[in-house]
Amino acid sequence: MKRLRNILVLVCLSLVMVTLSACTNKKSSQQNAWQRAESSKTITWGVKADTRLFGLMDIKSGQIQGFDIDMAKAITKKVLGKDGHAKFVQVTSKTRIPLLKNQNIDAIIATMTITPDREKIVDFSKIYFAAGQSLLVKRGSTIKNVRDLNKAGTTVLAVKGSTSAVNIKKYAPQAKVLELEDYAQAFTALKSGQGEALTTDNGILFGIASENPTYHVVGGTFTKEPYGIAFDKGQGEMRSKVNAALAEMRKDGTYQKLLQKWFGNVAGFDLKEASQQ
Amino acid sequence: MSSFAEAYTWINFRFLLEGLWVTVEVSLVSIILSFIIGSALGIVRYIRAPFISTIVGIIIDLTRNLPLLLLLFFTYFGLPKVGIRMDPLAAAISAMTVFESAMIAEIIRSGIQAVDTGQMEGARACGLTYWQALRVVVLPQALRKMIPPLVSQFISLIKDTSLATIIVLPELLYRAQIIYGQNTRYMIPMFVALAVMYFVVCYALSLVAARLEKTAG
Amino acid sequence: MISVFQQHWQELLVGFGNTLLCSVIALFFSLIIGSTFAIFEVLPSRFLHILGRVYIEVFRNIPLLVIGMFFYAVVPQYVVSINGFTAGTIGLTLYTSAFIAETVRAGIQAVDEGQMEGARANGLTFMQAMWQIVLPQAFRYVIPPLGNQFINMVKNSSVLAFVAGFDLMYQGDLIASTTFDTFNTYIAVGILYLIITLPLSYYMRYLEKKMG
Structure with a gap:
């Protein structure tokens, strides 16, 4: 009886495994992020909550504040219109890519450097902040x-x-x-x-x-660390909308205004370098 | 010591308390859900119904022998691959409920088994049906025996909510990290505050349970 | 899922080894610390009794993660530089020792009082009677619950992943976050945990039954 039970355990275990593996082999259906954003009038952004000037939790108000946040808000308004709503999800360097891949968030704007390795996994927008x-x-x-x-x-x-x-x-x-x-x-x-x-x-x-x-x-900067907004592979529509918004913001001065707001008073900071494209 | 005075401002304290509320919320929901599900599973396993009890038993054993952290990661990072997406709060509650239900089912099963089988036989001999005997005679006695292990399981559950900080659930530990991340001098004051807050919640629960046990026994 | 094992067996093996190593080290030290505080609790000294009680209640009611992070984040800055594995193992030891103390105390109290009195009447000191007569019997009672504590410890050792302890969970998480095959990787990691915990858990149930 005991042995029978143990064998049964093993059989069931392997059955479960096989079924589960079979499940994942079916490519999980990827939704079109842009269509979803357009119909819900919301873009969900993954942002940092622990990085001063970019995305930092204000303990008093409980809101996240920073350059990344303001950029995300401005881009959302540009692409979705005045009633567009930017939703923020706090991410860490560890959680941001899985969340994007799992479609919990539509885009990452979280001090993320564009690197060749990352470009294999996600698509980046044009540079929005030229760090070094x-x-x-x-x-x-x-x-x-x-x-x-x-x-x-x-x-x-x-x-x-x-x-x-x-x-x-x-x-x-x-x-x-x-x-x-x-x-x-x-x-x-x-x-x-x-x-x-x-x-x-x-x-x-x-x-x-x-x-x-x-x-x-x-000592100034000795490497180039261009920050980009990351999207999941296959979300080309979303990416081109955001790129267009970025270009427009650079043209109409919104971008410079935001850069000035967050970095204008920072002693020794080179605004020109940061706004390079 | 001045770092303590600076760290313990009302603003920081309120920020932590909001986190404590998330911790309590997640704990309460998970305790209620896993108690209901766990009791049902435990009874199913105890009655030794053919096939179904074995299957339930296997699922319980597999689940409770895995780390909760793994279940949490699987729920939040793994399940979206098969189309199940949850926000951190839902993922935390789901993972905790699944894990704790398995743990509670085991407590319930062994609690019922610990009640002398003679009790069941006696009750049946007095003309009660199996279900009547279980409900009226066996379960009330078993429940009394189960209170201490159940309570320590619930306390574990409250403590385990801290694991959800890794999936960025804004609970107590996560918020303390946010505060000391902004000013590293607050690190020790924050750890002291964390220890005290968790201790107060968990210890209070064990005191309530001790009282309950006395009145029940 | 098979491919996770094929491609990453080395990393997983390192993690598996570290999880076992840390659990065994933590078991050893928490048995010593736990038994010591358990004895404190049954000693006639009021001071030691309170000390034992406070230790147990403190470590039982604070999350393991908070204890582990304290040793990882705070201790290296102010006391001594330790790595994630050490910090995690210390946290695990202290946390588990509180539970082991409770278990062993229950075991000691389950041993018939006459045993202690008889031993004392035969001229043994309190400590001698404790060591030679009471504890060996108490341990017989507590082997199944201790086994369950060990299973808990293996599961709890996963918090080492938070403090870069290179345990199974950490390695698995690393693989998951580089390959993005989260689903299959976590299942593979789960199987490795079950290899340790499942046989132990069935064995403990068998022991419990045997001892009735």
Whole structure:
């Protein structure tokens, strides 16, 4: 009886597996994001909630605020008309692509760099923010640019699995790179002296510096990290609508106004560079 | 210590409390749903109906031997592949309900079995039908025995809602991370606040349960 | 789903090994810590009794994830630099030890009081009687619930995925987020967990039945 039961368990288990695998082999039906957006008058955007200047949760109001958010709102109005509604879903670097692939969100606007690897999986809009990798150091530090880091005995802090960690090994091969889990931890490590500089995209570093005036961004940018809006493969209609909206916003000055709003007062920030196409 | 005073502002506190409410909401809904489903499954498994009890038993055993985190990931990231899409709240409640139903079914089954089989036989001998005996004689006794394991299961459930932070459910832990992400000096104050809030909710539940057990017993 | 195993068996194997390793390490230490606090609870000392109670209640009522993240995010900054695996294993140990303490205490209390009195009457000290007479018997009672704690521990070790602990869940998640084959990857990971937990769970039920 006991053995019979165990065998039954195994048989059922394998049956379930086979059925489930068979299910996924059928390509899950992909909806047309643009048609869905047009009929519901809503675009659902995946945005960051933990990145200052781009997408940051305002604890007082419970709303997310930043350049990415304002861009998403403006684009939504452009493509869907005045009554278009932008819905925001908080994402992390980990969750954003699965959510897009699963059609929980229509587009990602979350400090996402256009890279060849990512382009294999998702489609990007035209560049909406031309970021570049830079360095954050304590005021008065001897480090002025990335070349100063390239000597034995210096430690650079980066975030795990990011392109900036890979890049810094290329630009300063002699420096030691300490990879931390997120920006909050990396900055804490910088403050506690575990490294001489923190490296990532300039926009994010300016965000940290704006809250911590004893630190500043140095050396300009030494890589190009163009941010794009990501769509799932096969959503060409949505992408071309958004690209058209982007072009229009650059022409009618909406884009420059938003860039000015978020980065105009940031000391040392190069607005011209960021608005490159 | 000044970081504590700075971190514990009303604004931050309110932000956390909103998260605590999400935690309690998800917990309550999951507790109610999984208690109903779990009891039904547990009884089905206990009565040893041919075929159906075996199938239910297999499903229960498979489910409760998996990590809840895996079920959560599967629900939120995996199921959309077969066309089932949920927002974080629905995904969290679904995954927790499935997992906890299996855990509760097992508690119910072993609770019923622990009641002496003589009770059932005696009740049947007195002329009660099987269902009457189960409902009037066996279940009330079993329920008393089940209160402690059920309560610790519910407490586990409340604690496990914290796992949903990874699918960006804005519950207590997620909100604490948002706050200390904006100012790293708030990290320790936030962990203290988290510990206290979870402790108060869970410990309060266990006190209520202890009281319940006394009046029931 | 088969293809997930074929293409990623190395990563999955590493994860499987780390999950087992962390569970075994955590089991070992939580048995020691748990038994110690269980003994505290049955000792005549009021202070130790309260200490044991506080320890158990604190760790039972705070989510494992919060404990694990504390060791991962806070401890390295202020105390000592530890990696995700260590942080996760410490969290798992402390969390589980509270449950093991409860289980062992119940076991000790289930041993007939006459055993302790008899041993003391024969000239053993309290600790000797505890170690040599009461605990061995108590452990017999608690083997099935301890086995269930171990199963819980294997499942709970999945929180190491949050703290980059390279366990099975972490590896599986990594595969899922690079291949985007979330559905089949998570099923594959689930099967690997079941390989550990399912036989154990049936064995524990068999033991429970045997002991009646």
